[in-house]
Amino acid sequence: MAPMAFMTAAPLVRGAGATRAAVTPRRLSALPARAARRAPSAANVSMVGGSLNDLLSNNLEWSKHMTSDDPDYFKDLVAMQQPDYLWIGCSDSRVPANVIVGLPPGAVFVHRNIANVVAHTDFNVLSVIEYAVKVLKVRHILVVGHDNCGGVKASMGDERVGLVDNWLTHIRDVRRRHAVQLATIDDFDARMDRLVQLNVLEQVHNVCSTTTVQAAWNEGQPLSVHGWIYRLSDGLIRDLGFRVDGPEGIDAVYRTVAPRPPAGKGVVPEV
Numbered sequence: 001m002a003p004m005a006f007m008t009a010a011p012l013v014r015g016a017g018a019t020r021a022a023v024t025p026r027r028l029s030a031l032p033a034r035a036a037r038r039a040p041s042a043a044n045v046s047m048v049g050g051s052l053n054d055l056l057s058n059n060l061e062w063s064k065h066m067t068s069d070d071p072d073y074f075k076d077l078v079a080m081q082q083p084d085y086l087w088i089g090c091s092d093s094r095v096p097a098n099v100i101v102g103l104p105p106g107a108v109f110v111h112r113n114i115a116n117v118v119a120h121t122d123f124n125v126l127s128v129i130e131y132a133v134k135v136l137k138v139r140h141i142l143v144v145g146h147d148n149c150g151g152v153k154a155s156m157g158d159e160r161v162g163l164v165d166n167w168l169t170h171i172r173d174v175r176r177r178h179a180v181q182l183a184t185i186d187d188f189d190a191r192m193d194r195l196v197q198l199n200v201l202e203q204v205h206n207v208c209s210t211t212t213v214q215a216a217w218n219e220g221q222p223l224s225v226h227g228w229i230y231r232l233s234d235g236l237i238r239d240l241g242f243r244v245d246g247p248e249g250i251d252a253v254y255r256t257v258a259p260r261p262p263a264g265k266g267v268v269p270e271v
C-alpha cells in the first residue's frame with residue numbers, strides 16, 4: 001500500500017520531532033499548484049478496459065508528465081507529506097478522493113471502505129485517524145458519502161450478500177436509529193438519498209467520538225470534522241453543513257477526558 005511507505009518515513013511528516021529535510025516552505029506550497037497545472041488529461045491515459053500492461057504504460061506516461069518541466073517533482077514529494085485533509089470515503093471506484101477535489105499526491109490522507117463507515121472498534125480507521133491527527137496534524141476530516149451507494153442500498157434490503165452484511169449492519173444501525181424519519185419517505189431512491197446523508201452525519205459523529213479527536217480538541221489543536229455528499233451524476237460535492245469543531249458539538253454521552261496525572265511521582269495506587 002503506497003501511503004504506508006510515506007508513513008514509515010519519519011522525516012517526511014510535520015509532527016513532533018519531524019524535520020523538514022531539504023524542502024523549504026516555499027517549495028512545499030508551490031508543489032500542489034505545480035502538480036495541478038501538469039495533471040495528466042484524460043486523453044493521456046487509458047481509463048478502462050485495459051490490461052495490466054496498459055496500467056504500467058499509463059504510469060510511465062504519468063511519471064514523465066509530472067517531471068516534464070520539474071525534474072525534482074518526485075524528489076520534493078518524497079521529502080514531505082503535509083496534507084491538511086483526511087478523507088474518509090467509500091471504496092466505490094467512481095469516487096476517487098484526490099481526483100474529484102483536484103488535489104495532487106501528498107495533499108490528502110485517505111481512508112476508504114464500503115459505505116464510508118467509521119466503526120468504534122475498527123482499528124483500521126482508528127489508526128488512520130490517529131496518524132492523521134497526531135502526526136500529520138490535519139486541519140480537516142472529511143466524511144464523504146455519495147449518492148447511489150451500493151453499500152447503503154444493500155443495507156436497505158433483506159437479501160444476504162455475504163461477509164459484507166456484517167459490515168453493513170453499521171448502516172442498518174443508522175436505519176434503525178432514524179426509522180421514523182425514513183418511514184415518511186415513500187420513494188425508494190429518495191429514502192436511500194436520505195439514508196446516505198444520515199449515514200454521513202452518523203459517521204461524522206463517530207469520528208468526533210474517538211479518543212484521538214477528543215484529545216486533540218482538549219489540547220487546543222485546530223481540527224474540524226465535516227460531512228459531505230458526492231453526486232455521481234454531475235461530479236459535484238454538497239456540504240451538508242454539519243461541521244464539528246470541538247467536543248461541545250457532540251452528545252455528552254460520548255465525551256471523554258484524559259485521565260488526571262498521578263498526584264506525586266512514584267505514588268502507588270491503593271488496591
Ligand SMILES: [Zn+2]
Pocket residue numbers: 090091092114115116146148149150151152
Ligand atoms: Zn458507496
